[in-house]
Amino acid sequence: MAGRKSQRTQLVRRADLDAEHRGRRRRVHVRAPAGRHGRVAPPRRFDVVTYRDLSGLFAPREIAIIGASDRAPYTRSVFANLRDFGFPLERVHLVNRKQTTVFGRAAVPSLADIGSPVDVAYVGSGAGSVLDVVDQCGKLGVKGCVVLTDGFSESGAEGGALQRRVIDLARSNGTLLCGPNTLGFASIGRGVPLWGRPLPEVVAGNVSGVFQSGGVGGGFLELASGRGLGMNTIVATGNQADLDSVEYINHLVDDPGTDVIAAHVESLERVVEMAAVVRRASLASKPVVLLLVGTSEVGRRNAAAHTGVLSAPGPVMRMLLEDAGAIVVDDIDELCETVALLGHVASSRAVDCLRGADSGVGLVTVSGGECTLLADAAGRSGTPLTAITVDERTAVREALGRPSVVGNPMDVGNSPRKNPEGFERGVRMMAKLPNTALLASRLPMSDPPEPWLMDAYRAVARIAREEGKPAVFLSRTITAVPPQLDEFFRTEPGVVLLRSYHFGMRAMAGLRRFGRWLDEQHGESPWPAAVAAAAHPPATPPPTVVPYQTVRRLLSDYGVAVPAEEYARTGPEAAAAAERLGFPVVVKIDSVDLPHKTEVGGVAVGLECAADVLAACERQQADVARLAPHARLAGWVVQKMVGGVAEVLVGATTVAKVGKVLTIGSGGVLTELAEDVRFLLAPASPAEVRRALSKLGAAALLRGYRGAEPADVDSLVALVVAFGRLVHEHSDELDVAELNPVIVGEAGSGAVAVDALLIRAGSGREGRDE
Numbered sequence: 001m002a003g004r005k006s007q008r009t010q011l012v013r014r015a016d017l018d019a020e021h022r023g024r025r026r027r028v029h030v031r032a033p034a035g036r037h038g039r040v041a042p043p044r045r046f047d048v049v050t051y052r053d054l055s056g057l058f059a060p061r062e063i064a065i066i067g068a069s070d071r072a073p074y075t076r077s078v079f080a081n082l083r084d085f086g087f088p089l090e091r092v093h094l095v096n097r098k099q100t101t102v103f104g105r106a107a108v109p110s111l112a113d114i115g116s117p118v119d120v121a122y123v124g125s126g127a128g129s130v131l132d133v134v135d136q137c138g139k140l141g142v143k144g145c146v147v148l149t150d151g152f153s154e155s156g157a158e159g160g161a162l163q164r165r166v167i168d169l170a171r172s173n174g175t176l177l178c179g180p181n182t183l184g185f186a187s188i189g190r191g192v193p194l195w196g197r198p199l200p201e202v203v204a205g206n207v208s209g210v211f212q213s214g215g216v217g218g219g220f221l222e223l224a225s226g227r228g229l230g231m232n233t234i235v236a237t238g239n240q241a242d243l244d245s246v247e248y249i250n251h252l253v254d255d256p257g258t259d260v261i262a263a264h265v266e267s268l269e270r271v272v273e274m275a276a277v278v279r280r281a282s283l284a285s286k287p288v289v290l291l292l293v294g295t296s297e298v299g300r301r302n303a304a305a306h307t308g309v310l311s312a313p314g315p316v317m318r319m320l321l322e323d324a325g326a327i328v329v330d331d332i333d334e335l336c337e338t339v340a341l342l343g344h345v346a347s348s349r350a351v352d353c354l355r356g357a358d359s360g361v362g363l364v365t366v367s368g369g370e371c372t373l374l375a376d377a378a379g380r381s382g383t384p385l386t387a388i389t390v391d392e393r394t395a396v397r398e399a400l401g402r403p404s405v406v407g408n409p410m411d412v413g414n415s416p417r418k419n420p421e422g423f424e425r426g427v428r429m430m431a432k433l434p435n436t437a438l439l440a441s442r443l444p445m446s447d448p449p450e451p452w453l454m455d456a457y458r459a460v461a462r463i464a465r466e467e468g469k470p471a472v473f474l475s476r477t478i479t480a481v482p483p484q485l486d487e488f489f490r491t492e493p494g495v496v497l498l499r500s501y502h503f504g505m506r507a508m509a510g511l512r513r514f515g516r517w518l519d520e521q522h523g524e525s526p527w528p529a530a531v532a533a534a535a536h537p538p539a540t541p542p543p544t545v546v547p548y549q550t551v552r553r554l555l556s557d558y559g560v561a562v563p564a565e566e567y568a569r570t571g572p573e574a575a576a577a578a579e580r581l582g583f584p585v586v587v588k589i590d591s592v593d594l595p596h597k598t599e600v601g602g603v604a605v606g607l608e609c610a611a612d613v614l615a616a617c618e619r620q621q622a623d624v625a626r627l628a629p630h631a632r633l634a635g636w637v638v639q640k641m642v643g644g645v646a647e648v649l650v651g652a653t654t655v656a657k658v659g660k661v662l663t664i665g666s667g668g669v670l671t672e673l674a675e676d677v678r679f680l681l682a683p684a685s686p687a688e689v690r691r692a693l694s695k696l697g698a699a700a701l702l703r704g705y706r707g708a709e710p711a712d713v714d715s716l717v718a719l720v721v722a723f724g725r726l727v728h729e730h731s732d733e734l735d736v737a738e739l740n741p742v743i744v745g746e747a748g749s750g751a752v753a754v755d756a757l758l759i760r761a762g763s764g765r766e767g768r769d770e
Helices: 002-013 073-084 127-140 157-173 214-227 245-253 271-283 306-310 313-323 332-347 368-381 390-400 420-432 451-467 483-491 501-521 548-557 571-581 610-627 670-674 686-694 699-703 713-729
Strands: 027-029 048-050 063-066 092-095 105-108 120-123 144-147 176-178 184-187 192-195 204-211 231-236 260-265 288-292 327-329 360-365 436-442 471-475 495-499 565-568 585-590 603-607 635-640 646-655 659-666 677-681 734-744 751-753 756-760
Touching (some): 073 092, 120 127, 157 176, 204 245, 214 231, 245 260, 271 288, 271 313, 288 313, 327 332, 360 420, 390 420, 420 436, 420 451, 436 451, 436 501, 451 471, 451 483, 495 501, 548 565, 548 713, 548 756, 571 585, 571 610, 646 713, 659 713, 677 686, 713 734
Parallel strands (some): 063 092, 288 327, 360 436, 471 495
Antiparallel strands (some): 027 048, 565 635, 585 603, 734 756
16 A cells, blocks of 8 residues: 555656645645745646545445345345355345345345445435435545436436535545446456446456446446456446546556456546556556547637637547556447457566557468458558568568468468468568467468368467467457357467457557657656646637737747847838848738738748838728728737748647647648647646657658658747746636747757647636736
C-alpha cells in the first residue's frame, strides 16, 4: 500500500503540483502552481483526486443478497452463479422481509438479523428501500453495495434526487457503491460472480473489463466464452453514481491478475481523469482497449473561429485518450479481437513486441490470392509487415522450392501437404528474421482438417515458440471454427486465432500503436493533466472578440512571437508606419466585429510602398462599409511581411467534459479544408507538442519536403507551449483563442504568429489588461 501511495504522490509532484496524502481513502490534495508574474492558474474542475481501495468490494468473504426471491430472476441468477463458481454457500446470506426460505435455504428479514459481518451486499430490492439498505450497510460496516435496482437518475428528476440522497449517505458511511442500475461484477479469477444474469462458461485469465452497459458486458462475456478468452474481472458500471469507470480502471492497474483492460464507455464525465489512469495503465504495460461510443459531434457553439468548428468532443476525447496510450476501437468485434491478441501476447510478457521503427509482422499463407487480401488489409489498418531482403527471399524460395515467392506475405502454396520439411524451413526463416516481432499464418480451416493440415498448424505453433515469437492464426471471415481446430486454438500453448482479416489486422495495428506509444515516452513523467481539468464553459451570453491591442499585449506578456508591427488609426498613419518598418508589409483591418478579416478583403499583402499602403487602407475601408456596414473599424495593423517553410494553426477552445483544448493543424485557408489537426490539453508540455506535430499530415513540410529546408520546429514548440500557458491561465476569461497562421521559418529562424484572435467568455471582461 505504501508503494501505491508514493506512486500517486510522485505522479502529482512531477506535474509541478504540491501533493500530500490524507486519510485512508488515499486522497491526493492538489494546489495549483503560480503562473507568470505570480498569477495563480485558474481553479480546475477538481482539486482532490480520490483513488479509493476497491479490493474489499471485489474480494468479499461474506455476501448478502438483499431482496432475494425465487420469483426475482436477477437475484436468483446471482445465487446460481455463486453456487456454480464454487463460492461457499454458508457465506452467502439471503435477506427477504417476508419469506423465511429462498432458493431452498434459510432467509432473514434484514441485514441486522444475519448476526455476522458482511463484506458486500447485492441489493435487488425496490428503489424505495435502497436508502434504508444503504443506511444499514453503513451502520453494520458493510464495505460495498452492488445496487441492481433501477428507478434512479435514468428515470427522471425524482429518481435523480433519490440517487443523490443514496450516494451522499453511502459516502458519509464510507460504503463503496457499484451502480445503481447495474448487473454487478464477476471476479472470475477469485470465484466471486456477483452478476445478475446467468454467466456463460468462462475460463479464468488475464483480461478484465469495465462496461457501462451490462448488456454489452454480457455480450462480451459470451464472445469470450465462445473463443476461450480468459477473464479475470468484469464490472458493469451502471449509473456510475459513486464508482465510475475511472476508479474501476485505476483499481485494475494495481490488480496482479489483470494484464489487459477492455472498456466500454457510453458517457464520459471525467475525460482528463480517464486519460490519467489510462496513461498509468499503459506505462505499467497494461494496455487499455477502449470502445468509446456516444461521441457524435455536438452542434457548433461558436462560428467565430476555426478552432471552435473543429474541436468537437468526440474527436477530442479520442485523441486525448489515444495520446494517453489507449487503443481506441470502433465496434465490439474489433474490441474482442484486439483484446484476444493483447491477452495472448501479454501472457508471454510480449505486449510490447511491436516496439521499434522496423518491427513488423511476418505473414504466411497458402495462396497468392490470400497474400493480396492480407497485404491490402495490412495496408488499410496500418499493420507493419516485416521487410525481406533479396538474399532472404532467395533463401525462402530455395527452401520451399517455389521461385514465385515474392516476400511478405509469403505464399507457401501446397508445401504444407507436399513438402512439409520445406514448409517448416520457410516458416522458420520468416520467424527468424530480426524484425519479425509476431508470426501470423493463414492456413485452411476445413472441417474436419486432414492430418497434414493439423501437422502444419502444430508446426507453426512450435516454430513460433522455439523462436520466441507470438503465434497468430487468421481466419478469412468471422465464421464458425471446426471443432478440432477450435480445440487446438483453445489448448495449444502460445497461439491465438483472430477472426477475419479485417479485424485481425486492426487488432495487430492496435498492438503496433501501443508499441509506438511506448517508444515515444522516453521515460517521460506521467501526463501533467493527471491531476486536473479545466473548468466547463460558462453558460453565459455569446462571447465577443477581444480588441487586437489587448491581444498583442497578452501575446507579448507570454512570449508568443509576432512579426515586427505597428498600429495605425488612419491610412496616413499606416503609410508612415510601413516606412518605418520597411517594405514589403501586410496591412490588416482591426475590428472586433470581423473576426475573419479575409472575408471582407481586410488583409492586403506584399505592399511595396507607402502609396500602396494608403490605397489599401482606403479600399478596405470602402469594402467594410459595403460588405459589413454594422462593423466598427478601429484601425489597421501594419506588419513586416514574413515568409517561411510552413503555416500552422494553433488554437484553443473550451470543450464540454474536457476543458481547454489546444488545436494544432495545417494553417491558413487549409484549416477547414484539410482538417489535419491534433488535440492537446492546455497547458501542454514541449514533448506533448512535439509528438502532436509529428502526427500531422503536414509533418512532412516541417521535416523538409522534397529537399526543402526543415522548419524551426523548436521555435514552433516553444510558441505552442507559451500559448498553452496563456489560455490556461486565462481559462475563465477566454472562450476561444486562435493563432492562424503561425509562419514557421527555416531551422534557426523562428516561428511567429502573424494573426491572432481571442474571444472572451461571457463574463464582461476583455481579457487581462494590466
